[in-house]
Amino acid sequence: MHSVSRLTQAGVPARWPPGTISAFGDPVRDVAWRRETVHDSPSLLIEDSALPFAQALGRDYAPNDQFAFPYFGVFRWRVGSFERLIDANAILRIRGGEEAFETHPVQGVGHASAILTPSPALLDEVRALSRRAGGDVAPIVTSMDDRTRLMVHDILFNPISTILGRDEASIDLLAVAMGTGSAAPPRPSPLVEKAKEILHDRFAEPLSLEQIARDLGVTPVYLTQIFRRQEGLPLYRYQTRLRLSRALLLLPDCASITELALDLGYSSHAHFTATFSTVFGITPRAFRASRNGGRPIDWTVALGGSPQDSRNGSDREAWPNA
Template structure:
């Protein structure tokens, strides 16, 4: 079986969309790779690390990764189970129009200054709707293009401009916390358990996480679990079982958290996804 499975979901003059699934079996850094076109990658399942020189970014459902044309990178997979991402390539004139100048390098060829940006729950929901609707071929290309451009605007906008604070050591510590959370997404972690696994005090970890990510650790974890729900909810036969698998204390707790994040209940979101997907 190939390491990657790539599904072509949309190809127009303005936008291309791919669904990329990776088996994620290699724990060590891969050979150096590069891409031919600048694009945005939205992980929606699993986790991997992207390395550019001495810098690294955690690729999980709370982030969009920014890949620059011709820039070398490596990947590693510290968590078993593989990963999946929605990959968007926008025509360079459109992307230059959409991207704030502060996110771009000062050179003729379009390139981003940063490896990754946080995305908010609304952007996570757009990723899920775009993927579900394209996979089931019940969306017109014009609507899909509009949805993709809305997602890019949301991702590159001011909601995603938090620039992680702290030094490299603190950022690496926070990355270890992210990897730990992803290793058992449905587990009801306590601060003491996380601190015991990572090392250091619970107080220090919470302070470091807030400084680097700009959101509390518990909220970051909740968004990961809800993003996994977005991935599964369209085809979930039992909402209560899904809630339990994702570590929620009850279906009502899950439904309330989902609605607060995405503005609709899990059942309502499933109806929308199914309407999009037939």
């Protein structure tokens, strides 16, 4: 299947996402060959893959089902009598065991996609959820909406995304591709309470969705679905709230924000500052200063709304961060 990439044009750093304007003012039209593993677990492989226009294309084959979420360029995909132009407005399902053919129809333009390869067990469970929600067998091509497009970019390019956030976002993407809807909220679940206990107990650890699910004896798909239905937010955001609640308590007296960030489970000072600032509209340093005789904070301005609206802080959180 196609391999993912990043742009290569004079003046464009290799890590910048497609669509960047080069130093010469020209839009980037192509990608460099790339196939990079972004996430690899027993249940799911995520790859960032790209093929430049000059790359020889033709017969394609994948032994297992894959889902391609294009984020740059365009290509033509043919399976049997089915043929379709695929770009960043579409999600492509590559069915395992089928022979397909792909070509680049636009001169000088390659393509890049996030490629999700779920395990058979994960795919079966997402498929079962789709059927319960009124869906059927996943179509070969599904429309990609703006929210899904942002999720794809965050999974691939967000430097402050967490393992847990990436796990849940990936299940969301598979659900979109399979046509899975959300069921009605269930009654409070002891399982969700146990999951919250794990998040409290191990709040500073880089937990994955699979780890938590394994500890609870359930599948990642089941856990993320039931947790979100009951709590109204995903596990990664719940974990973020726990960490930031501690940060608010510890910041006023902390001598080193870097050390605090690491103690809270963040990978760096910058990671912590980006998350804190997104949620609260102010940097940790400014918050600490405000608690130690510095300039007071106008939370109405910082959060972009009324301080009586308790949802403002969480709704401003960058997706997905930790």
